[in-house]
Amino acid sequence: MKPPQRNEAASADLIEWARDVAVDGDAFATASRLVKRMGAQVTGEHTATFAFWAPSIRRLDVPADRAVMEILTPPVDLDLSDPPPTASFRRDTVALNAGPMDTLWVACDDVRAGSRETAGVFYQVRIPAEDGSWHIVPDYLAASVPFGAFAPAELYDLDAMQARRADAGYFQSLDTGRTRNGRPHTAPPAHILQIHPGTSSDAGSLAGLTRTFQSIARKVETGEPLTPTEQNFVGYDAVQLMPIEPTIEYENGPDFWSPDAPFDPAEQAVTIELREPDVTNWGYDIPISASSAINPVLLETRRPDELVELAATLHTFPTGPIQLIFDVVFGHVDNQAIGLLDDDFFAGPGMYGMNLDYQNPMVRALLLEMQRRKVNFGADGVRTDGAQDFTYWDPETQSLHHDDEYLQHMSDLVQEVAGTEYHPWMVFEDGRPWPQDDWELSSTYRAVIDQQPDVFQWGPLTFAHNTPFLFTYWISRWWRIREVADVGDHWISGCANHDTLRRGAQVDPTERINTFLGDELPDIIRNAYDNPAANLLTYAVLPGVPMDFLHAFMRAPWSFIRNTDDRYGVKVVSEEARFMDWHVTPDRFDEPAHFRRLKALGFQSYEGLHRFMHALDHAVRLTEYDLPSMVPVLQAVTPPLDGPELSVDSLKTVARAWMDDLHDYCTITHHADGLQRDRTTFNRDLRAFRSNHEWLREAFGEEDVLRYREPAEGTILFGAYRVHPRSGHRVLFVGNMEGASAGVTPTTFVPEAAGHDWQPALLSPNVTPDPAADASVDLPNGRGIVFTAPA
Numbered sequence: 129m130k131p132p133q134r135n136e137a138a139s140a141d142l143i144e145w146a147r148d149v150a151v152d153g154d155a156f157a158t159a160s161r162l163v164k165r166m167g168a169q170v171t172g173e174h175t176a177t178f179a180f181w182a183p184s185i186r187r188l189d190v191p192a193d194r195a196v197m198e199i200l201t202p203p204v205d206l207d208l209s210d211p212p213p214t215a216s217f218r219r220d221t222v223a224l225n226a227g228p229m230d231t232l233w234v235a236c237d238d239v240r241a242g243s244r245e246t247a248g249v250f251y252q253v254r255i256p257a258e259d260g261s262w263h264i265v266p267d268y269l270a271a272s273v274p275f276g277a278f279a280p281a282e283l284y285d286l287d288a289m290q291a292r293r294a295d296a297g298y299f300q301s302l303d304t305g306r307t308r309n310g311r312p313h314t315a316p317p318a319h320i321l322q323i324h325p326g327t328s329s330d331a332g333s334l335a336g337l338t339r340t341f342q343s344i345a346r347k348v349e350t351g352e353p354l355t356p357t358e359q360n361f362v363g364y365d366a367v368q369l370m371p372i373e374p375t376i377e378y379e380n381g382p383d384f385w386s387p388d389a390p391f392d393p394a395e396q397a398v399t400i401e402l403r404e405p406d407v408t409n410w411g412y413d414i415p416i417s418a419s420s421a422i423n424p425v426l427l428e429t430r431r432p433d434e435l436v437e438l439a440a441t442l443h444t445f446p447t448g449p450i451q452l453i454f455d456v457v458f459g460h461v462d463n464q465a466i467g468l469l470d471d472d473f474f475a476g477p478g479m480y481g482m483n484l485d486y487q488n489p490m491v492r493a494l495l496l497e498m499q500r501r502k503v504n505f506g507a508d509g510v511r512t513d514g515a516q517d518f519t520y521w522d523p524e525t526q527s528l529h530h531d532d533e534y535l536q537h538m539s540d541l542v543q544e545v546a547g548t549e550y551h552p553w554m555v556f557e558d559g560r561p562w563p564q565d566d567w568e569l570s571s572t573y574r575a576v577i578d579q580q581p582d583v584f585q586w587g588p589l590t591f592a593h594n595t596p597f598l599f600t601y602w603i604s605r606w607w608r609i610r611e612v613a614d615v616g617d618h619w620i621s622g623c624a625n626h627d628t629l630r631r632g633a634q635v636d637p638t639e640r641i642n643t644f645l646g647d648e649l650p651d652i653i654r655n656a657y658d659n660p661a662a663n664l665l666t667y668a669v670l671p672g673v674p675m676d677f678l679h680a681f682m683r684a685p686w687s688f689i690r691n692t693d694d695r696y697g698v699k700v701v702s703e704e705a706r707f708m709d710w711h712v713t714p715d716r717f718d719e720p721a722h723f724r725r726l727k728a729l730g731f732q733s734y735e736g737l738h739r740f741m742h743a744l745d746h747a748v749r750l751t752e753y754d755l756p757s758m759v760p761v762l763q764a765v766t767p768p769l770d771g772p773e774l775s776v777d778s779l780k781t782v783a784r785a786w787m788d789d790l791h792d793y794c795t796i797t798h799h800a801d802g803l804q805r806d807r808t809t810f811n812r813d814l815r816a817f818r819s820n821h822e823w824l825r826e827a828f829g830e831e832d833v834l835r836y837r838e839p840a841e842g843t844i845l846f847g848a849y850r851v852h853p854r855s856g857h858r859v860l861f862v863g864n865m866e867g868a869s870a871g872v873t874p875t876t877f878v879p880e881a882a883g884h885d886w887q888p889a890l891l892s893p894n895v896t897p898d899p900a901a902d903a904s905v906d907l908p909n910g911r912g913i914v915f916t917a918p919a
Contacts, residue, residue: 272284296545503541860881
């Protein structure tokens with residue numbers, strides 16, 4: 129194969145097209161057309177076009193013809209799943225053409241595209257600076273970044289990947305009964321399973337998750353019984369992946385891609401030091417660039433095909449298609465993006481790093497195009513993280529506004545998979561006026577729904593920092609529960625998700641803990657977020673779409689996971705000190721597989737690590753996080769703390785070890801021994817009940833009832849009665865939400881339900897078998913019953 133080279137005729141046609149699509153007076157319309165052909169796109173065998181947004185060339189006052197695209201061709205046999213420490217690449221450079229809106233374009237021949245089996249060429253733009261250095265412009269719309277968003281992107285043949293997908297028939301026959309603008313509009317599922325891919329299997333990858341579903345599918349097809357762990361994966365209509373975008377990387381190195389010498393366009397041979405990406409992250413710390421691609425840490429093969437294979441496995445599941453939902457993060461960008469993204473992306477500092485400039489037409493168009501390309505991997509739905517953070521400043525009125533027009537653009541995007549155009553169903557996490565002081569009181573959780581009636585939002589029991597293990601939680605949230613009943617038909621419901629379970633482990637154990645949930649804190653938090661009475665309320669009574677967090681139903685620990693910090697890493701770890709109280713026991717700590725790195729640093733006992741973590745938290749608060757001052761504070765503790773000899777560097781080492789050990793400890797397979805079959809079977813039955821009673825998604829009608837017992841008499845008892853608005857089918861629920869065991873006669877507690885032929889349909893574990901609706905039944909804390917009656 130010849131060296132890569134510029135195709136003059138194709139480049140001329142490309143730049144002519146770019147200039148012709150400009151829309152007079154509408155920069156956003158122009159940008160929206162341009163981005164469709166930007167990035168790297170394979171056009172034939174060994175041919176491709178490339179286009180970049182490079183406003184820096186204007187700021188640097190460099191003629192466009194001095195910018196070059198660097199093409200790095202790897203060895204044909206380079207194994208990206210197990211890269212060698214170093215590899216020799218051939219470097220070629222090609223000139224670029226300047227297009228409208230600070231864009232650069234070129235068409236090339238003799239470029240190898242990546243595939244499932246072969247690594248493609250890597251590429252990026254280089255712009256000469258006055259000091260002799262070269263400014264880098266990445267491909268913000270990259271399809272593949274095997275070494276992360278901070279390394280050159282890989283040319284990848286997406287069309288060939290799509291042509292091989294095993295669920296093409298699913299999309300080609302897509303008919304949900306809903307349309308939007310004449311296209312199929314995917315319908316909301318009956319229920320959702322939220323999954324963090326990195327801790328959902330021992331492999332910590334999308335391929336590992338796919339193997340889990342494939343193994344379960346084989347058992348389902350042959351009728352083989354499922355294990356309790358496997359039961360927690362099935363019965364759902366949808367799987368929502370926590371963000372799979374490329375994340376931030378090690379703040380202080382090492383990099384995953386390191387050339388052995390500064391860039392020299394005259395040098396064709398270049399040696400690259402390669403490191404397998406190994407950062408851990410909960411998913412929400414992203415640099416935005418290459419959000420159209422997949423986090424390589426989650427790809428065993430470093431091939432994006434793994435995501436398509438997961439989608440296909442779900443869409444062809446033997447019990448029926450399972451939707452795939454992507455969780456996208458475009459409401460903020462981590463500070464590490466400074467220098468990676470062009471300055472024109474930013475609108476100034478914000479709560480979570482930098483704010484994005486949604487009013488910049490090209491930024492707006494690029495972000496939307498990242499979303500479009502990502503969803504084209506085969507998603508049915510999109511959950512938007514932090515929608516209340518999409519804001520802009522109006523200098524004329526000196527006020528901050530929510531960019532609801534941008535949220536509308538997100539919903540209006542047209543996806544195409546297997547030749548079928550469609551609109552995915554949309555979910556927005558929007559708690560505006562968050563972070564206003566009174567947000568928990570004043571948020572309606574309907575700001576987006578009011579403008580887009582067909583979308584969903586996270587409801588108040590899902591969004592807020594819920595702590596269902598504190599006494600009076602359920603009665604203190606009654607007004608919100610009542611709202612869910614009355615207007616929650618377009619809310620995502622349920623108490624357990626990646627935020628609530630994490631926040632729960634930060635609560636001071638000396639608070640008013642509901643000790644009816646268990647004898648020890650780990651039992652209490654597990655029983656709070658996997659609470660049979662609460663699950664019955666969510667699945668058999670309340671409207672909306674229930675969502676479960678896999679870790680909660682696996683009764684596995686969960687926390688904030690990020691091992692990339694250097695400057696604030698110790699502070700971040702100190703904030704998780706109470707994790708030791710809520711999620712670790714001496715027996716768990718002593719298991720050889722757990723906390724291996726920390727044990728190697730001298731923390732040989734649970735008590736020693738527990739004591740150190742709480743001392744660390746105290747030192748951070750005392751010194752207002754001044755690391756040099758923290759060292760003598762910790763050295764003064766008597767008796768001396770376990771662990772390495774104390775210094776600033778050793779504290780950073782401990783912090784990194786904590787995050788790496790925490791990631792391993794939170795992997796769900798390590799906690800399967802704590803599952804009880806009666807509990808996982810009960811939860812699976814709940815999902816089946818919801819599927820068979822989809823009308824429960826609708827908001828309460830005139831005949832429906834929801835109440836709590838007054839006076840409480842030491843127990844918060846909830847009762848509910850729902851009537852199908854068309855068939856007359858009836859559902860009756862009673863549950864002990866918190867407090868001492870109490871007796872209740874369901875039809876006396878809910879007299880509106882009297883006079884019907886009630887039969888028990890769902891009984892939480894440890895409830896008397898075959899209860900009667902008109903007889904007293906004893907309900908321990910967290911237990912409940914659902915009855916059904918015909919019309």
